[in-house]
Amino acid sequence: MQRFEEKTVLITGGAGGMGVSHLRGFLSEGANVVIGDVRDERGRAIAADLGTHAHYVHLDVTSEADWQKAITETERLFGPISVLVNNAGILSRSATIEKSDPGDFRHVLDVNLTGSYLGIRATVPSLRCSSAPTRRPSSPARSSSPTAACCSVRPWPPARPRTRAERGKDKPCRSPCTPASTRSSTPAPDRPAHPASAPSPAVTPPRSGRSSTTAWPR
Numbered sequence: 001m002q003r004f005e006e007k008t009v010l011i012t013g014g015a016g017g018m019g020v021s022h023l024r025g026f027l028s029e030g031a032n033v034v035i036g037d038v039r040d041e042r043g044r045a046i047a048a049d050l051g052t053h054a055h056y057v058h059l060d061v062t063s064e065a066d067w068q069k070a071i072t073e074t075e076r077l078f079g080p081i082s083v084l085v086n087n088a089g090i091l092s093r094s095a096t097i098e099k100s101d102p103g104d105f106r107h108v109l110d111v112n113l114t115g116s117y118l119g120i121r122a123t124v125p126s127l128r129c130s131s132a133p134t135r136r137p138s139s140p141a142r143s144s145s146p147t148a149a150c151c152s153v154r155p156w157p158p159a160r161p162r163t164r165a166e167r168g169k170d171k172p173c174r175s176p177c178t179p180a181s182t183r184s185s186t187p188a189p190d191r192p193a194h195p196a197s198a199p200s201p202a203v204t205p206p207r208s209g210r211s212s213t214t215a216w217p218r
């Protein structure tokens, strides 16, 4: 079992240096990844290169409307988001405060700070849904039915089995969860197996649970 099998990961700034590295790492651990960036051409090319378990959406992290669109598209394709990586960031164009432009400073805060805030704010309902208990589909046919009906937030994996009283404290989710059109451990006929699930001679098994020397998919 890979660490992010069947998980949906949204990475902002995914068309940039570290973002690309992050998404390759998640992909190699079985995740479906969505790249959100403002560099559309580059982002689309990267997603196409990575295959059907990667997708690009235009996402300016300073725009609330873009966040909503990106989340809707992500959920439609891959199901509720399990991991948000607020990676998008910019540097100030000025070398010193003295020579800096306040407009530029505000823009840096807007992207680096407010962008992350807006992202967390917009993604929380989806994160709740992804941590909700869902029944595993027993067959590909059943997997297409909408199953995510209620949500609760709690750490995963649980430290211990919860008591009946604890389970009763779960509150129903107020936000509707969008069922994924493709959320299944068994790929649809027109959907190839996740690249990370195919055995590859280039992959070196990790020596421990934490660090991995896995070669990135190219």
Ligand SMILES: NC(=O)c1ccc[n+]([C@@H]2O[C@H](COP(=O)([O-])OP(=O)(O)OC[C@H]3O[C@@H](n4cnc5c(N)ncnc54)[C@H](O)[C@@H]3O)[C@@H](O)[C@H]2O)c1
Residues within 6 Å of the ligand: 012, 013, 014, 015, 016, 017, 018, 019, 036, 037, 038, 039, 059, 060, 061, 062, 087, 088, 089, 090, 111, 115
């Ligand atoms: N590279 C480093 O050494 C380093 C060190 C510390 C922190 N960081 C942080 O890590 C993150 C990634 O760094 P990197 O070196 O890969 O940067 P990068 O410049 O290569 O990539 C950043 C990406 O963010 C995207 N972006 C910029 N504004 C955006 C916006 N408004 N909405 C969406 N996407 C936007 C860019 O298009 C780009 O693809 C940044 O937040 C950076 O501040 C980097």
